[in-house]
Amino acid sequence: MRVRYDKNADKTLEENDIYIQEPLQNIGKWQQEFENENPLHLEIGMGKGNFIINMAKKFPNINFIGMERNKTILAKAVKKIEKEGITNIRVMSSDAQQLKEIFANKELDKIYLNFSDPWPKNKHYKRRLTYKDFLDLYDYVLKNDSIVEFKTDNQILFEFTILEVCNTGRQMEYISLDLHNTEEFNIMTEYEEKFSKKGNRIYKLVWKNK
Numbered sequence: 001m002r003v004r005y006d007k008n009a010d011k012t013l014e015e016n017d018i019y020i021q022e023p024l025q026n027i028g029k030w031q032q033e034f035e036n037e038n039p040l041h042l043e044i045g046m047g048k049g050n051f052i053i054n055m056a057k058k059f060p061n062i063n064f065i066g067m068e069r070n071k072t073i074l075a076k077a078v079k080k081i082e083k084e085g086i087t088n089i090r091v092m093s094s095d096a097q098q099l100k101e102i103f104a105n106k107e108l109d110k111i112y113l114n115f116s117d118p119w120p121k122n123k124h125y126k127r128r129l130t131y132k133d134f135l136d137l138y139d140y141v142l143k144n145d146s147i148v149e150f151k152t153d154n155q156i157l158f159e160f161t162i163l164e165v166c167n168t169g170r171q172m173e174y175i176s177l178d179l180h181n182t183e184e185f186n187i188m189t190e191y192e193e194k195f196s197k198k199g200n201r202i203y204k205l206v207w208k209n210k
Contacts, residue, residue: 009075013093016078023092028104033090034063039109042067042141044096044129045116049077051189056089058187062109066091096129096137103141111138113150115191118157130161132168139209147173150205153195158203165207174206 013019020026020033031037039062043052046066056064068074071093081089094102116129125131130150138148152158165172176182179202186204188196196202 009071012075013071013078016082018078018081018089018091019074020090020092023094023102024098027102028107030065030090030103030107031063034088036063038063038088040065040107041110041112042103042108043112043114045069045114046074046077046091047114048073048190049080049091050193051112051114051187052077052089053081053084053086054187056086057084060088062088064089067094067096069093069095096134099137099141105140106143108141109143109146111142111146111148113148114189115152115195116150116157118152118154120154120156125160128157128160130157130164132164135164135168135170142209145208147206147208150207151179151189151192152203153192153200155201155203158205161205165205168210170210171208172205173208174204176204177201179204 014021026033030040041055041062042065044067046052046068049066052064052066056062066077066089068077068091074091074093078091081091092102113129119125119127126133142148150161162175176184179186180196184204192202
């Protein structure tokens with residue numbers, strides 16, 4: 001979905017303490033950023049923030065970190081977080097390839113992958129956030145026996161992810177072929193609301209890191 005460029009996005013971000021301008025400086029010190037020792041949960045590709053905002057409100061004793069490359073979208077999320085007065089969220093403009101530079105080994109407690117780019121062309125499969133190299137990155141930054149939660153409406157990406165998880169010896173904890181028709185607790189993203197209104201089936205997979 002194309003988003004109109006916001007020339008003031010950088011200014012909006014830089015003027016707000018929610019936004020971490022130099023995330024690499026926080027490696028191994030993310031709990032200090034929140035001034036507590038609560039668990040650290042990361043959402044990769046947070047979009048406009050609907051999911052992370054509602055999770056942070058429901059679980060005030062968890063520190064949520066949002067990662068989003070698009071600064072225009074990120075600025076919209078920051079405005080909403082500020083308006084809600086939420087204190088247990090920090091955000092950054094980064095991507096998953098930088099995880100080892102941003103987080104120390106075993107620093108995170110959980111990762112969320114919500115409606116990641118499916119990169120549908122076969123030649124681009126290594127760019128998918130559930131490709132085995134990314135799974136290894138998640139293992140590095142996650143504590144032992146932590147989990148990754150993944151949601152998508154793309155069946156091809158879902159099947160690809162199942163194969164990557166199984167073929168790399170990771171343990172599946174939960175699988176749903178139609179999340180919205182189960183009793184599973186679920187907070188929706190902006191994309192999820194849009195897709196589900198169109199009648200798209202939502203898939204979910206949860207696996208445990210190595």
